Amino acid sequence: MSVSTLRIEKTRPHKRHPLTSWLDWNRGGRKGSFESPHVKEFEMDTTTNCSGLRSCSAQCSYLHSRKMGHSMDLPLGDSIAKQLSELNYKRVIFSGGGEPLEPQNIASFTKILEAASSNDLEAALITNGKHMNADLIPSLLSHLMVLRVSVPPFLHGYHHLRTIQGKIREAVRYKNMQGLDAKIIASLLIRPDTPMDEVRENIFALHDIGVDSIRIKPTHIQKNKTDGKHLKAKAYAELLDFIRALNITNVVISKIDQLLVDPNYQYEYCYYNDFNPFSIGADGLVYACCEHKYKPAFLRGNLNNESAQEVLRRTNSHPFSIRKGCFVGCKGHLANVALSKLAEAYQEQEAGIFSNPEYQQIADEALVYLVRTNSKS
Numbered sequence: 001m002s003v004s005t006l007r008i009e010k011t012r013p014h015k016r017h018p019l020t021s022w023l024d025w026n027r028g029g030r031k032g033s034f035e036s037p038h039v040k041e042f043e044m045d046t047t048t049n050c051s052g053l054r055s056c057s058a059q060c061s062y063l064h065s066r067k068m069g070h071s072m073d074l075p076l077g078d079s080i081a082k083q084l085s086e087l088n089y090k091r092v093i094f095s096g097g098g099e100p101l102e103p104q105n106i107a108s109f110t111k112i113l114e115a116a117s118s119n120d121l122e123a124a125l126i127t128n129g130k131h132m133n134a135d136l137i138p139s140l141l142s143h144l145m146v147l148r149v150s151v152p153p154f155l156h157g158y159h160h161l162r163t164i165q166g167k168i169r170e171a172v173r174y175k176n177m178q179g180l181d182a183k184i185i186a187s188l189l190i191r192p193d194t195p196m197d198e199v200r201e202n203i204f205a206l207h208d209i210g211v212d213s214i215r216i217k218p219t220h221i222q223k224n225k226t227d228g229k230h231l232k233a234k235a236y237a238e239l240l241d242f243i244r245a246l247n248i249t250n251v252v253i254s255k256i257d258q259l260l261v262d263p264n265y266q267y268e269y270c271y272y273n274d275f276n277p278f279s280i281g282a283d284g285l286v287y288a289c290c291e292h293k294y295k296p297a298f299l300r301g302n303l304n305n306e307s308a309q310e311v312l313r314r315t316n317s318h319p320f321s322i323r324k325g326c327f328v329g330c331k332g333h334l335a336n337v338a339l340s341k342l343a344e345a346y347q348e349q350e351a352g353i354f355s356n357p358e359y360q361q362i363a364d365e366a367l368v369y370l371v372r373t374n375s376k377s
């Protein structure tokens with residue numbers, strides 16, 4: 001390369017990265033509201049009820065909420081769907097502080113799902129699958145973009161997949177028969193002590209059933225309080241290597257596994273919430289975090305008496321501090337690691353950081369981590 005070419009390349013203005021508008025807004029004191037052009041999805045619970053599975057009830061991450069008895073009614077669900085659709089949101093994830101398909105909640109859930117669909121929102125449902133049945137499956141699959149069934153590991157003598165595999169099979173059969181677009185995903189939860197034989201058996205069973213993908217999700221990711229290293233990272237690495245070696249094409253390992261190989265992160269704020277500001281409880285309240293819904297410390301707004309636009313404005317006015325209780329396996333961590341590095345560097349160098357390929361890469365990764373769900377995961 002000649003010297004003159006080098007000079008031209010050095011002075012060429014670099015392309016504006018899609019995250020620059022957020023970086024400018026954050027550096028400029030977060031005045032006015034920031035509306036992410038990149039992430040347009042929100043999470044909404046319709047119930048906090050769950051009768052519990054034997055395999056997970058003792059360690060349920062929603063223990064604090066799942067007996068609260070909240071149930072969202074149709075007028076509120078419909079109004080939220082309408083408002084967020086008008087704010088250009090494209091996707092809703094029904095998940096929860098409980099189980100969306102609990103029998104006492106199914107009638108209102110299916111109506112809210114229809115309301116989301118008629119407001120042009122793509123919908124994803126995360127369910128334990130226990131209450132799916134042939135009567136329910138058609139109405140679910142005709143309105144869902146993603147049906148994600150969680151399969152917890154064998155624990156306390158209870159094998160969840162054996163209990164529900166007929167239901168997943170029925171969903172796959174119906175989807176194929178009707179030629180529907182909905183993706184059926186099985187989310188296989190693994191712990192560091194889950195036996196390899198069990199994992200293999202479950203993967204082959206789900207593969208035979210014909211689900212669109214089998215998502216492997218490590219759970220119980222914990223850090224050692226003294227040195228900050230992940231506990232059982234080696235056991236996880238071996239298990240994930242074993243799964244990769246099975247070489248099944250539709251097996252996808254959740255990006256959360258990357259938390260296990262990068263324990264040395266530190267940051268002060270949850271910037272993830274700037275891009276995912278609507279984690280809505282079945283009580284109609286908005287929380288700053290999907291892991292900590294229903295905890296007053298995380299409350300950001302109330303859709304029973306405020307508009308979504310009002311909540312959005314207030315949510316954006318300051319970054320949310322990382323709390324002691326922030327769950328180490330949370331999906332936002334990977335985004336926060338990347339965003340906090342960018343925000344810090346941008347404070348000093350502004351857009352100059354993007355002439356450094358390292359920051360380009362960090363920013364590109366942040367965009368991937370910001371999206372919670374897609375048709376593959």
Ligand code: SF4
Pocket residue numbers: 050051052053056057059060061062063066096097098099128
């Ligand atoms: S299915 Fe979900 S909400 Fe219900 S007990 Fe298990 S982890 Fe908790």
Ligand code: SF4
Pocket residue numbers: 270272273288289290291292320322323325326327330331332333336
């Ligand atoms: S748990 Fe995750 S999403 Fe929630 S506040 Fe903490 S870092 Fe943010």
